[in-house]
Amino acid sequence: xxxxxxxxxxxxxxxxxxxxxxxxxxxxxxxxxxxxxxxxxxxxxxxxxxxxxxxxxxxxxxxxxxxxxxxxxxxxxxxxxxxxxxx
Amino acid sequence: xxxxxxxxxxxxxxxxxxxxxxxxxxxxxxxxxxxxxxxxxxxxxxxxxxxxxxxxxxxxxxxxxxxxxxxxxxxxxxxxxxxxxxx
DNA sequence: CAGTATCCAATTCGATACTG
DNA sequence: CAGTATCGAATTGGATACTG
Numbered sequence: 001x002x003x004x005x006x007x008x009x010x011x012x013x014x015x016x017x018x019x020x021x022x023x024x025x026x027x028x029x030x031x032x033x034x035x036x037x038x039x040x041x042x043x044x045x046x047x048x049x050x051x052x053x054x055x056x057x058x059x060x061x062x063x064x065x066x067x068x069x070x071x072x073x074x075x076x077x078x079x080x081x082x083x084x085x086x087x
Numbered sequence: 088x089x090x091x092x093x094x095x096x097x098x099x100x101x102x103x104x105x106x107x108x109x110x111x112x113x114x115x116x117x118x119x120x121x122x123x124x125x126x127x128x129x130x131x132x133x134x135x136x137x138x139x140x141x142x143x144x145x146x147x148x149x150x151x152x153x154x155x156x157x158x159x160x161x162x163x164x165x166x167x168x169x170x171x172x173x174x
Numbered sequence: 175c176a177g178t179a180t181c182c183a184a185t186t187c188g189a190t191a192c193t194g
Numbered sequence: 195c196a197g198t199a200t201c202g203a204a205t206t207g208g209a210t211a212c213t214g
Contacts, residue, residue: 025196
């Protein structure tokens with residue numbers, strides 16, 4: 001979902017946390033660090049006070065758009081997947 | 088990876104375990120149960136002795152082939168993704 | 175063969191407090 | 195604002211033994 005949101009536009013830490021809805025501080029921080037280490041995104045620190053940091057996808061991260069699109073298409077085509085029978 | 092292997096052909100429990108290489112008994116059993124519950128695959132018990140059970144994808148499971156294909160294409164196009172810089 | 179049950183170590187995760 | 199540090203609870207997962 002981080003990739004999904006960053007495909008739309010670069011985002012700041014707290015923006016992402018709001019977008020993702022419910023993810024904790026700690027978990028998002030760890031996730032972003034891991035994705036940066038894996039070269040999926042780039043962290044840009046504007047060195048301002050108060051702190052201002054922006055996350056954007058790297059070319060590698062952006063290359064995953066086709067995979068995300070396939071997942072999205074699948075989800076649209078199978079809206080009831082994940083439901084228990086009877087619900 | 089379970090879906091990947093089952094796309095090729097139905098498989099028995101121990102075959103899957105070999106295919107997946109290194110997954111434990113317990114973990115595979117839990118995974119298959121969860122996927123069956125989610126409607127991604129069907130468990131067919133031949134009721135023979137010794138026990139013979141076959142797993143195959145449901146139509147829903149098979150519908151994920153396009154997603155798997157996108158992931159595969161991405162992996163082929165990005166062979167060095169996941170490596171540390173310098174390795 | 176195809177599992178389930180049990181135990182225990184390791185990991186994960188939310189909540190909370192703290193920093194520049 | 196954008197994190198890091200710490201703690202305790204809950205979850206996960208491997209190893210092993212057992213069953214029809």
